[in-house]
Amino acid sequence: MLTKHWQKGSNLIGIMIGLSIFAGLMLAALPNFSTWLHSAQVRTAAESLRDGLQFARMEAVRRNSPIEFRLPNADGTIDWEVGCSDALKSTTCPKVIQSRLNQEGSASARVSTATPAVDLATVAPDSPPLTLVFSGMGRLSEVGKDLPARLDIVSVTTTDARRLVLRLSQGGRVRLCDPAVDLDDSAGGCE
Numbered sequence: 284m285l286t287k288h289w290q291k292g293s294n295l296i297g298i299m300i301g302l303s304i305f306a307g308l309m310l311a312a313l314p315n316f317s318t319w320l321h322s323a324q325v326r327t328a329a330e331s332l333r334d335g336l337q338f339a340r341m342e343a344v345r346r347n348s349p350i351e352f353r354l355p356n357a358d359g360t361i362d363w364e365v366g367c368s369d370a371l372k373s374t375t376c377p378k379v380i381q382s383r384l385n386q387e388g389s390a391s392a393r394v395s396t397a398t399p400a401v402d403l404a405t406v407a408p409d410s411p412p413l414t415l416v417f418s419g420m421g422r423l424s425e426v427g428k429d430l431p432a433r434l435d436i437v438s439v440t441t442t443d444a445r446r447l448v449l450r451l452s453q454g455g456r457v458r459l460c461d462p463a464v465d466l467d468d469s470a471g472g473c474e
Contacts (some may be wrong), residue, residue, distance in 0.1 A: 321327070324392050326447065326461065327389045328436050332436065335383060342365060343417035346376065350416070351367070351368070352370050353412070354414075356385075361394055364379045393438075394436050422450050432446070434449040448460050448473055
């Protein structure tokens with residue numbers, strides 16, 4: 284008597300159907316992934332700037348002397364350095380205490396000191412070089428008294444990526460916020 288033996292495993296048609304479904308899903312997700320990637324680069328750049336500003340403030344308090352936070356590039360790339368001001372440069376207080384280069388990530392993110400409605404074409408002219416000086420008390424001495432300073436971080440690759448804002452108060456407080464979120468709805472929102 285003949286018995287049927289079912290072969291376990293998969294056949295070529297099943298593999299082809301699975302691969303075509305997977306390829307279709309990947310093509311549908313690709314634009315969202317690109318936007319997510321650029322938004323992540325903006326977030327990384329904004330957090331790097333925030334960390335650098337907080338480091339400069341803490342270093343000024345620790346040394347009890349003015350410390351500069353510098354954005355040296357006019358093209359708005361996220362390169363920054365923290366160091367002593369010109370009057371204090373010596374062997375005990377170097378010109379550069381800590382720095383971050385743009386090559387460390389977030390290549391498409393740019394910082395701007397422009398108005399809240401940032402136009403991608405005008406990021407570079409309104410951008411740094413910028414130097415902020417923290418006093419020995421941790422206060423920011425370069426910010427106007429009426430409004431807190433703000434730094435807008437945007438992606439120059441796409442307009443779909445999230446824009447983030449760093450708010451700097453006269454007292455030296457650094458706050459990262461998302462202008463697309465209302466402050467009443469979330470603590471991450473801007474005023």
